[in-house]
Amino acid sequence: MCGRYNEHLPKMHGWSNVLTDWPEEVEGRFNAYPTSTVTAFAGENFNTLRGHAMRWQLVPSWAPEFSVKFPTHNARLETVEERPTFKNAWVRAQRCLIPMAGFYERQQSGAKQWHYIHDAHTGCLVVAGLYERWHGQNEVRHSCTMITKPSTSVIAQLHHRSPVLLTKKAAQSWLNSDLNDPIGFLSSVDDVPVTAYPISSRVGNAKNNDAKLIHEEPKIKTLFD
Template sequence: MCGRYNLFSELKTIAERFQLMNSEVSELVPRYNIAPGQDIMAVRSDKNGNHAFFPRWGLVPTWAKDPKIGYKMINARAETLHEKPTFKRLLSRKRCLIVADGFYEWKKEKNGKQPYHIHLDDRSPFGFAGLWDEWENQGEVIHTCTIITTEANELMRDIHHRMPVILTRDSEEAWLDQADLSMTDLTELLVAYDPNAMFAYPISTFVNNSRNEGKDILNSL
């Protein structure tokens, strides 16, 4: 699964990287310990181009009676998206990218769980494959999202058996396109990222508490 990540690149870098068209995004606070239930930066696309928006992490389907269901839907398995009605209906028109610089995963060891920070080799920001939805209650509309996961690649396998789907730049364009994707298309897009283009290293358990913040979280042991 993917339960914690970070985003600390400058807004200008992110805007250029994802070709953002909306100018109302004027500030982005660096965040080193993003957790479920928080508003996060995502990208969606329409006929006018790519736009940033800030959904809550943890999908709350339109039919949900209680928004707390979102805490159970922070991730969606790529292998079963087409089998789950909640996710299947979002695949055609509500695909998005979750913008990140890196993510965290915990490896089971004899003395407990060791957290790792995982990022791209070139340390550039990237996009997780995501789905979003709208939930409305008494006039209040909340945008929410989920991060899609897949089987771990060779780098991640020693840490955890699952990992978030990190899209390549070519895959991002196809994922954000409003055209319908066949199951074959989905299968080709929602795969594990090239392990040779990623890096993982152990960090302090300081990251374990989601209330802890700051770039010191990224320090290696």
């Protein structure tokens, strides 16, 4: 799963010519959390991609107000096409890309230590997502969710779920509305290589939002020692 992530992209090797149209109204957070406003990119292909300000907690189009009473910031790949909350976005292929510098995960066993997971080479991770449009009386608002699946490699040592991370090639396929068997596709996409290191527990408090959150705590013993 993913409940916290870092929006500040120091570099975007391989993505800089794709993720170009960023919404000015999104400030960007070192500690993005469910319900915060984040940037998600939507479009039929890379040539039409555009960044939108979206609430990171998907609100279905049929909701009476722009809010939900249960967690919808993550959507399990195994059940996404069945859940009423996500079904409309899934059927309509309302797919998006959610970029991040890295995300935070707390290991499930032992000391419950927080870790920062990222790709040290590219500086950019891109997650497969879905988005929705909610129509109010005089407004249209957007929201999104990250799709998750069973984790592997480094992430599996920390948590049994992981956001579906995409390579540039996989992202292009994900945006194609004619994609056959999208569940099978996301289940089998190649792993994106990531590394993880221990960080301060300050990230657990959404009020903390500064660059120190991603500083490594080398004296802390973790599963990787």
